[in-house]
Amino acid sequence: MANTNTITIQRRVQWMDTDAAGIWHHSVVIRWLEEAEADLHRRLGVSDRTFGATPRVRTEFTFATSVQFDDLVDVTLTVSALGETSITYHLEVRRGTTAVASGRVIAVLIDRETGEKRPWPDDLRQLLAP
Amino acid sequence: MANTNTITIQRRVQWMDTDAAGIWHHSVVIRWLEEAEADLHRRLGVSDRTFGATPRVRTEFTFATSVQFDDLVDVTLTVSALGETSITYHLEVRRGTTAVASGRVIAVLIDRETGEKRPWPDDLRQLLAP
Amino acid sequence: MANTNTITIQRRVQWMDTDAAGIWHHSVVIRWLEEAEADLHRRLGVSDRTFGATPRVRTEFTFATSVQFDDLVDVTLTVSALGETSITYHLEVRRGTTAVASGRVIAVLIDRETGEKRPWPDDLRQLLAP
Amino acid sequence: MANTNTITIQRRVQWMDTDAAGIWHHSVVIRWLEEAEADLHRRLGVSDRTFGATPRVRTEFTFATSVQFDDLVDVTLTVSALGETSITYHLEVRRGTTAVASGRVIAVLIDRETGEKRPWPDDLRQLLAP
Numbered sequence: 001m002a003n004t005n006t007i008t009i010q011r012r013v014q015w016m017d018t019d020a021a022g023i024w025h026h027s028v029v030i031r032w033l034e035e036a037e038a039d040l041h042r043r044l045g046v047s048d049r050t051f052g053a054t055p056r057v058r059t060e061f062t063f064a065t066s067v068q069f070d071d072l073v074d075v076t077l078t079v080s081a082l083g084e085t086s087i088t089y090h091l092e093v094r095r096g097t098t099a100v101a102s103g104r105v106i107a108v109l110i111d112r113e114t115g116e117k118r119p120w121p122d123d124l125r126q127l128l129a130p
Numbered sequence: 131m132a133n134t135n136t137i138t139i140q141r142r143v144q145w146m147d148t149d150a151a152g153i154w155h156h157s158v159v160i161r162w163l164e165e166a167e168a169d170l171h172r173r174l175g176v177s178d179r180t181f182g183a184t185p186r187v188r189t190e191f192t193f194a195t196s197v198q199f200d201d202l203v204d205v206t207l208t209v210s211a212l213g214e215t216s217i218t219y220h221l222e223v224r225r226g227t228t229a230v231a232s233g234r235v236i237a238v239l240i241d242r243e244t245g246e247k248r249p250w251p252d253d254l255r256q257l258l259a260p
Numbered sequence: 261m262a263n264t265n266t267i268t269i270q271r272r273v274q275w276m277d278t279d280a281a282g283i284w285h286h287s288v289v290i291r292w293l294e295e296a297e298a299d300l301h302r303r304l305g306v307s308d309r310t311f312g313a314t315p316r317v318r319t320e321f322t323f324a325t326s327v328q329f330d331d332l333v334d335v336t337l338t339v340s341a342l343g344e345t346s347i348t349y350h351l352e353v354r355r356g357t358t359a360v361a362s363g364r365v366i367a368v369l370i371d372r373e374t375g376e377k378r379p380w381p382d383d384l385r386q387l388l389a390p
Numbered sequence: 391m392a393n394t395n396t397i398t399i400q401r402r403v404q405w406m407d408t409d410a411a412g413i414w415h416h417s418v419v420i421r422w423l424e425e426a427e428a429d430l431h432r433r434l435g436v437s438d439r440t441f442g443a444t445p446r447v448r449t450e451f452t453f454a455t456s457v458q459f460d461d462l463v464d465v466t467l468t469v470s471a472l473g474e475t476s477i478t479y480h481l482e483v484r485r486g487t488t489a490v491a492s493g494r495v496i497a498v499l500i501d502r503e504t505g506e507k508r509p510w511p512d513d514l515r516q517l518l519a520p
Contacts, residue, residue, distance in 0.1 A: 142425075144421070160406070161404070168405060168459075181405055181459060182405075182459075200432065200437060200438075
């Protein structure tokens with residue numbers, strides 16, 4: 001069975017993503033994560049039900065090296081766990097074979113009206129579970 | 131009568147606002163404009179009725195010089211015109227007596243439900259008119 | 261002869277590009293412009309000589325309609341004029357056949373050491389001229 | 391002796407900091423952290439030696455609740471540890487008495503020329519140590 005809950009996208013470090021140290025600003029990793037997440041959820045046909053309904057409760061990133069303007073990176077996002085109401089992503093960013101950054105992000109599904117946590121509906125659970 | 135439709139705020143160029151040229155990225159001017167706009171509208175007691183209901187239809191900025199990390203600037207925002215449905219702002223950014231950037235931004239008031247343009251209500255008109 | 265000084269890229273409105281009005285924030289147009297500019301200059305093989313050396317002196321954008329999370333847009337950037345030291349870009353953003361935004365941006369070539377304006381070298385002029 | 395290595399700044403959630411869920415985007419916490427860090431380092435007189443020379447190697451944030459446009463928050467940054475070459479910050483974000491977010495960020499001092507890690511000079515160590 002094909003693994004539906006992982007995705008790799010390619011991105012370039014843009015000029016706006018750099019800072020006066022001459023390299024990327026580390027916060028760009030959050031943009032890349034969300035762009036991979038959007039592509040993954042679109043492919044699964046669930047982005048209209050998940051985006052804006054899965055606030056982050058925890059983010060962790062480790063940075064191994066820096067990248068520069070115009071560098072090309074592979075951004076791999078994988079669903080690593082699905083709890084009663086939570087989803088955990090694992091992120092890897094590589095430039096060629098060089099590890100740039102890795103991360104773990106935990107979000108929870110909420111009811112958009114009340115803002116309260118709610119269990120994953122069965123169909124979303126089946127699509128997103130690792 | 132005090133001029134109620136102009137405001138000056140002070141801001142520093144933050145590290146995130148710089149790029150690999152070692153100076154600010156010009157797009158920061160939009161952040162500063164909106165922070166001044168929010169302060170002005172809060173002072174007038176109207177921000178809950180205007181923010182998210184005044185999409186920009188035109189932005190123009192001229193850049194005279196650049197600023198760097200930690201530079202302190204004065205950002206002056208003034209309502210320069212109020213049309214049937216539109217509002218025009220004039221922006222000046224200075225570092226001390228040095229002109230850094232100036233701009234003109236035109237927004238229109240919309241009905242949040244329909245997204246359609248609508249005339250300024252009398253009370254908003256009175257508060258915002260130059 | 262192929263027109264070398266225009267490029268069209270496709271982009272999606274990302275979640276980070278939206279604001280509490282439920283639509284994109286207009287400043288995203290600057291990110292798209294720069295991503296098209298980077299692709300164009302990379303294709304011409306000049307990005308290491310132009311990026312960080314062409315500060316903006318003027319930006320103008322007109323917004324015709326808004327776009328939303330996950331919308332797909334075509335971003336077309338064209339060099340419309342090349343002066344002694346300046347370059348003028350024209351930008352068009354469309355969602356399908358709908359005009360979203362257009363813009364005009366003027367930058368000048370500077371000497372990275374002195375920060376002073378300088379004339380376009382012949383090879384850059386030949387590659388970039390419309 | 392006054393505690394020199396902690397600082398609290400006040401910030402408002404700006405319109406650009408929100409997303410289509412109607413609340414802040416969690417990445418704003420990085421901006422606030424860096425603005426507090428810049429104020430702290432400026433007060434200690436070291437920002438020209440530390441900014442651009444202390445890349446992040448680890449960031450961790452926990453989000454307890456969300457904030458909205460125009461909300462006022464207190465952002466408290468404290469140096470919690472100083473290693474041979476590293477600095478660890480602890481961050482707390484509160485809206486009134488409500489905990490919004492907390493975080494831990496580890497950076498390392500590098501030599502700007504070589505990009506290699508280097509031990510804290512004695513004077514920086516004395517100023518920054520908790």
